[in-house]
Each structure stands twice: as C-alpha cells, then as structure tokens.
Amino acid sequence: MGIEFTLNGETVSFKGDPRTPLLEVLRETYRLTGAKAVCGEGFCGACTVHVDGVAVPSCLRPVGLVGGSRVTTIEGFSEPDEPHRLQEIFKEHDVVQCGMCFPGMVMSLSKLLEENPSPSRDDVKRGMAGNICRCTGYERIIDAVLALQDNSEARS
Ligand code: FES
Ligand code: FES
Structure with a gap:
C-alpha cells in the first residue's frame, strides 16, 4: 500500500x-x-x-x-491563462531574472497575502525571509508586492 x-x-x-x-x-x-x-x-x-x-x-x-x-x-x-496576481505583478514589474527562486517566492508570499492582504514593507520582508534570491537584490520583489495594494486602491 x-x-x-x-x-x-x-x-x-x-x-x-x-x-x-x-x-x-x-x-x-x-x-x-x-x-x-x-x-x-x-x-x-x-x-x-x-x-x-x-x-x-x-x-x-x-x-x-x-x-x-x-x-x-x-x-x-494557478492556471496558465489565469495566473495568480503575484505572478502578474512580477511580470508587470519585470522582476524575474533567472527565475530559480520564483516558484518558492510565489508560494511563500501568497500565504502572506492570504493572511495579511495589506502588508507593510517589513511584513513583506518577513514573508519572504525563508526565500533566497541571488539575482534581484530583493527590493524589486518587495516593491512589486507592495504595488499590488496600489493597484487594488486604484481599482476601488
Ligand atoms: S531546496 Fe529546499 S530549502 Fe533549498
Ligand atoms: S531571480 Fe534568480 S534567484 Fe531569484
């Protein structure tokens, strides 16, 4: 069995x-x-x-x-024709470089957003603390996550 x-x-x-x-x-x-x-x-x-x-x-x-x-x-x-909003914002902000870290990054940050839909910069840093990216220097990833809130405010 x-x-x-x-x-x-x-x-x-x-x-x-x-x-x-x-x-x-x-x-x-x-x-x-x-x-x-x-x-x-x-x-x-x-x-x-x-x-x-x-x-x-x-x-x-x-x-x-x-x-x-x-x-x-x-x-x-997510589905290829229906990506998660994190995947969309990363693409929009041209954040992904080698892409090695991104599946893990999306899986971790999606949990953060589920628990805290309006994270601060420090919250985002904590949410991705277990994920190493050797390419981006992190700031661009954080900016992209924070831009999700700007986008949703702009929509409301
Ligand atoms: S491969 Fe699992 S934490 Fe690095
Ligand atoms: S984009 Fe290369 S490790 Fe993160």
Missing part, C-alpha cells in the same frame, strides 16, 4: 521509501519540476510548496509525513 495524499487536487499513492523527501517525489515521480532543488537543506526556499495550506520547504519533508495531506505545488496553484 502506498502513501496517499492529494496532489494539486488529485489523489495519488506513492509507493516507495517514506523517508524520500517530498521534493524528490514531486520532481522525479510526478514530474512536477516547479519546486526547485537548490540547497536541499531548508535554507533557500526554492522548493516551497503548500502542505495543508502552509508554505513548507519540500526538501525537508519526508513524503511519509504528508500521507492524508493536501499538497499544492506552483503547477496546481
């Missing part, structure tokens, strides 16, 4: 070593390569996914611990 969990809305059953990192299972068994394998030690956040609605580094989570859980990756997070 495998380890059953919900992956992007579908029930899957992983038959393998329960100690296998969730990241490896996502990328190699289910071919979901949006979560990136970078440090493998929980430092960079590139592998962040949602497990039962919480942003977690999937490299540190043994798949045996997600039995019965809801796992969402960047692939199941």
Whole structure:
C-alpha cells in the first residue's frame, strides 16, 4: 500500500521509501519540476510548496509525513491563462531574472497575502525571509508586492 495524499487536487499513492523527501517525489515521480532543488537543506526556499495550506520547504519533508495531506505545488496553484496576481505583478514589474527562486517566492508570499492582504514593507520582508534570491537584490520583489495594494486602491 502506498502513501496517499492529494496532489494539486488529485489523489495519488506513492509507493516507495517514506523517508524520500517530498521534493524528490514531486520532481522525479510526478514530474512536477516547479519546486526547485537548490540547497536541499531548508535554507533557500526554492522548493516551497503548500502542505495543508502552509508554505513548507519540500526538501525537508519526508513524503511519509504528508500521507492524508493536501499538497499544492506552483503547477496546481494557478492556471496558465489565469495566473495568480503575484505572478502578474512580477511580470508587470519585470522582476524575474533567472527565475530559480520564483516558484518558492510565489508560494511563500501568497500565504502572506492570504493572511495579511495589506502588508507593510517589513511584513513583506518577513514573508519572504525563508526565500533566497541571488539575482534581484530583493527590493524589486518587495516593491512589486507592495504595488499590488496600489493597484487594488486604484481599482476601488
Ligand atoms: S531546496 Fe529546499 S530549502 Fe533549498
Ligand atoms: S531571480 Fe534568480 S534567484 Fe531569484
């Protein structure tokens, strides 16, 4: 019997070593390569996914611990023709460079916005504290997240 969990809305059953990192299972068994394998030690956040609605580094989570859980990756997070507003604003602000950090960044910051739709600059910094970006210097990412509020004010 495998380890059953919900992956992007579908029930899957992983038959393998329960100690296998969730990241490896996502990328190699289910071919979901949006979560990136970078440090493998929980430092960079590139592998962040949602497990039962919480942003977690999937490299540190043994798949045996997600039995019965809801796992969402960047692939199941939005549709190509209906991107999340974070993905739109990052594109609008031309923030993405190599793109390695961005799936994890979106997964972490989307949780911040869910919990706090009007974050301050410091809130955004805290929300992305577990995500390393080696390209942007962070300020452009923060500016883009804050611009979401300007956009929604402009719309209201
Ligand atoms: S690859 Fe998981 S935190 Fe870096
Ligand atoms: S855009 Fe390259 S690591 Fe963030």
